[in-house]
Structure formats: structure tokens, C-alpha cells
Amino acid sequence: MGGSNEYEYKKPSRLQNPTRSKLKILLLLLSTNLFSIYLFSHGIKLPAVFIGGSDVLLQELNSTQSQLSHSRAELAQLHRHLSTAEDLLETLLSELGRKFGDHNADDKWPGEIDGELKLAVGPHKLPLGYNHNLGTDELFPTLGAACRRFQPEVANYMTYKVGGECPSDEVFAQRLMLKGCEPLPRRRCHPKSPKGYVEPAPLPGSLWATPPDSSVVWDAYTCKNYTCLINRGLKKWNYDCNDCFDLKGREKSRWLVDSGSGGLDFGIDSVLATRPRGTVRIGLDIGGGSGTFAARMRERNVTVVSSTMNFDGPFNSFIASRGLVPLHISVAHRLPFFDNTLDIVHSMHVLSNWVPAATLEFALFDIYRVLRPGGLFWLDHFFCTGDQLNATYVPMLEGIGFNKLRWATGRKVDRGAVKNEWYLSALLEKPIT
Ligand SMILES: *[C@@H]1O[C@H](CO)[C@@H](O)[C@H](O)[C@H]1NC(C)=O
Numbered sequence: 115m116g117g118s119n120e121y122e123y124k125k126p127s128r129l130q131n132p133t134r135s136k137l138k139i140l141l142l143l144l145s146t147n148l149f150s151i152y153l154f155s156h157g158i159k160l161p162a163v164f165i166g167g168s169d170v171l172l173q174e175l176n177s178t179q180s181q182l183s184h185s186r187a188e189l190a191q192l193h194r195h196l197s198t199a200e201d202l203l204e205t206l207l208s209e210l211g212r213k214f215g216d217h218n219a220d221d222k223w224p225g226e227i228d229g230e231l232k233l234a235v236g237p238h239k240l241p242l243g244y245n246h247n248l249g250t251d252e253l254f255p256t257l258g259a260a261c262r263r264f265q266p267e268v269a270n271y272m273t274y275k276v277g278g279e280c281p282s283d284e285v286f287a288q289r290l291m292l293k294g295c296e297p298l299p300r301r302r303c304h305p306k307s308p309k310g311y312v313e314p315a316p317l318p319g320s321l322w323a324t325p326p327d328s329s330v331v332w333d334a335y336t337c338k339n340y341t342c343l344i345n346r347g348l349k350k351w352n353y354d355c356n357d358c359f360d361l362k363g364r365e366k367s368r369w370l371v372d373s374g375s376g377g378l379d380f381g382i383d384s385v386l387a388t389r390p391r392g393t394v395r396i397g398l399d400i401g402g403g404s405g406t407f408a409a410r411m412r413e414r415n416v417t418v419v420s421s422t423m424n425f426d427g428p429f430n431s432f433i434a435s436r437g438l439v440p441l442h443i444s445v446a447h448r449l450p451f452f453d454n455t456l457d458i459v460h461s462m463h464v465l466s467n468w469v470p471a472a473t474l475e476f477a478l479f480d481i482y483r484v485l486r487p488g489g490l491f492w493l494d495h496f497f498c499t500g501d502q503l504n505a506t507y508v509p510m511l512e513g514i515g516f517n518k519l520r521w522a523t524g525r526k527v528d529r530g531a532v533k534n535e536w537y538l539s540a541l542l543e544k545p546i547t
Pocket residue numbers: 172173176180
């Protein structure tokens with residue numbers, strides 16, 4: 115722990131859940147009864163004040179006194195037993211709660227939670243096979259208080275020298291974020307600075323320049339330079355944003371060509387052409403990869419913020435080096451924009467069937483929320499299996515309330531596609547009321 119005691123993690127008070135309160139009342143009843151039974155069976159007598167003289171009285175008092183002190187001792191022991199029992203019961207309850215998915219037990223909500231709130235608290239299970247680099251089987255919706263669920267990890271994360279250099283534990287920190295501990299609570303240290311930092315290239319050249327390796331702290335990554343990042347994408351599928359660090363490769367042509375009616379590839383210019391000229395000015399690219407969508411939009415005088423985590427690569431640093439705005443948030447994060455503000459939201463590959471359904475629906479409603487009336491949602495190459503498409507995702511999307519401007523589905527045939535995998539590309543519009 116850094117600094118003074120007041121910043122130390124406070125253990126929340128116990129026994130607030132109603133189930134527990136009921137059990138506590140039960141225990142209380144039980145202990146009161148035990149006490150009565152005890153008094154009765156030990157035959158504690160009242161002093162015989164009116165029976166004899168003062169000697170008799172004193173003797174009686176004396177004996178009563180000793181009996182009472184004896185009783186007191188036994189009572190104290192009984193109390194100790196009871197409190198041990200209560201502790202055991204407490205432990206048992208929280209274990210049971212964990213076993214049966216009652217995460218409330220650890221959330222310390224003042225009362226029972228249900229309905230929307232319970233859903234918002236989560237967590238939501240990831241489909242099998244999607245947890246290989248996430249370090250969790252479940253996604254937790256973002257909730258400031260969620261850090262409380264992982265107190266030992268958070269305590270570990272918060273162990274640093276105040277004012278000193280922060281530990282290099284980026285992967286660990288991002289796993290905490292995915293568990294809903296977002297924003298992270300670390301506030302008083304300096305991140306490690308890249309060695310031999312050189313200032314970025316000036317705009318507009320920086321948009322398409324691979325940044326120098328010395329602009330990044332590589333500790334958290336297997337690759338230690340951009341050459342490695344670019345090459346690994348060509349060799350092996352399975353990385354986030356496989357080939358997107360290669361600005362001279364496929365990135366160069368993305369979103370420039372429209373595949374036309376029925377095709378999955380929409381072009382940026384044809385999308386912008388659906389609005390009056392110049393009225394698409396600000397936006398967000400969810401899971402923005404290396405920032406190329408934002409770069410292309412910038413060339414069209416549109417300011418786009420790219421949200422991304424740093425899985426398998428320094429995405430945030432790369433985007434920033436290009437002169438674009440990275441936003442380090444998870445897909446579970448409520449978008450940090452106000453209602454009815456953005457002209458366009460784009461997302462390619464990231465919002466797909468790996469996101470738990472409840473989390474995905476939250477994200478879609480959130481996109482609707484931050485878009486201004488008449489704003490565009492470009493869902494680009496959403497992927498899922500053929501049966502999921504019609505059974506789950508089309509109804510979910512249609513339930514959000516967008517107007518459809520363009521809609522295309524097609525079999526996924528690219529590298530890494532699994533059996534019966536489909537793509538959906540859609541251009542949706544938030545209605546003007
Ligand atoms: C009271 O009990 C104590 C021992 O417990 C004894 O020493 C004392 O004499 C007793 N007093 C009377 C009045 O019986």
C-alpha cells in the first residue's frame with residue numbers, strides 16, 4: 115500500500131443481504147432461547163429476602179452471587195461459541211453464494227437486487243473458446259464498485275510507490291478492466307517512459323507512418339518491435355487485428371472501395387454520401403485497431419476517436435503516434451459520451467458473437483444513445499454462425515430502433531473462418547423524431 119492508511123482498502127461491513135439478516139434473526143432467537151433454557155436448567159434462585167434474619171440473607175446473597183458469577187462465565191463462553199458459529203455460517207453462506215452464482219453476496223448492495231439492475235451487475239458468461247487471451251470466463255459489465263469483487267488482485271495492483279514509477283503490469287490491469295474494475299483505481303504513480311523517445315512525425319505524414327519502436331514501452335508484449343508485430347500477422351491467425359499494423363499492406367485500401375449493392379464492404383465515401391455534405395463531423399470507431407478508419411475519416415475532415423484495448427500489441431500507442439485519438443476502454447464500458455451527440459459510430463469485427471448477448475445489447479443501445487438523431491451506425495462485418503444470425507442477432511439489432519439504410523449478409527470465407535460462419539454489414543440510422 116502506498117501512502118497513508120486512509121487510502122487502504124476498507125473491508126465492507128458484513129451481513130447486509132436480506133437473506134443473511136433473516137438468518138441472523140434466526141440465530142438471535144436461537145441464542146435467546148438457549149439463554150432461557152440455561153437459566154432454567156441451572157435453577158438460579160432469587161434471594162429469600164423475607165424468609166430469615168440477616169445472616170440467612172447474607173448467605174443467600176453470597177450463594178446467589180457466586181452462582182451468578184459462575185453463570186456469567188458460562189454465558190460468556192456461550193457467546194463465544196455463538197459468535198464462532200455466526201462466523202462459520204457467514205463463511206458458509208458466502209461460499210454457497212459463490213457456488214450458486216449469487217454474486218450479490220460479494221457486492222454489498224444494501225438490499226436485494228433484481229431485474230435490470232441485476233442484469234447490469236452481471237457477470238455474463240463468455241462462449242467457450244473465446245477466453246484464450248482474455249484471462250476470464252465471464253465479462254463483467256462496467257461498474258465502478260466492481261473492483262470490490264477482486265479485492266486481492268486490486269490490492270496487488272494498488273501496491274506501488276506513490277509518486278514513483280508504476281509497475282509494468284498492463285496485461286494484469288486490462289484483465290481487471292474486463293472484470294468490470296473500470297476505470298482502474300491506480301492514480302498516483304508515473305507510467306514507465308519509453309527509452310529513447312523521439313517526437314512523432316508531423317501531420318498529415320504521421321497518419322501513414324509506422325511509429326519508431328522507441329515510442330512504446332514493450333514490456334507487456336511478446337513482440338518487442340513493429341517489425342515483429344507486422345510479421346506475426348502474416349504468419350499466424352489468432353491475434354487481435356491480425357494484419358492491421360502493416361500500414362503498407364491491406365490497411366492502405368480498407369474502406370476505399372464499395373462492393374456495391376448486396377456486398378459486405380461499404381466505402382467511406384458512399385457512407386458519408388448518405389448525409390448532407392459536411393454534416394458527419396465527429397464519431398467513434400469501436401475496436402478501432404491501429405486507427406486506420408479514423409485516419410481515413412480525418413482525411414475527410416471527420417474527427418473519429420478509436421476505442422481499443424492493448425491485447426497482444428500496443429494499439430493505443432500506435433493510434434496516438436499516427437496523430438489520432440485512442441480511447442482505452444473495454445467493450446463493456448458505457449460509452450463516455452453524452453446522449454445524442456455523435457454523428458457516426460463504426461465498428462468492425464469487434465462487436466460480434468464472442469461478446470455475451472447481454473453485453474452486446476447494452477453496447478447497441480449505448481450506440482443508439484450517443485448518436486444524434488440522424489446519426490449513422492455502421493456495423494461492419496459483424497460475425498456469427500448462420501443459425502445465430504436469424505435466431506439471435508437480427509432480432510436483437512431490429513429491436514434497438516434504428517432505421518436500415520443498407521443491409522448485407524454473406525458467408526465468411528476469409529482466413530480463420532469457422533464452419534457456417536456469416537458476416538453482416540449494416541448501415542443504420544438513428545431516427546429523427
Ligand atoms: C461468602 O462466601 C465466601 C467464599 O465464597 C466466604 O469466605 C464468606 O464467609 C461467605 N460469607 C457469608 C456471610 O456466608
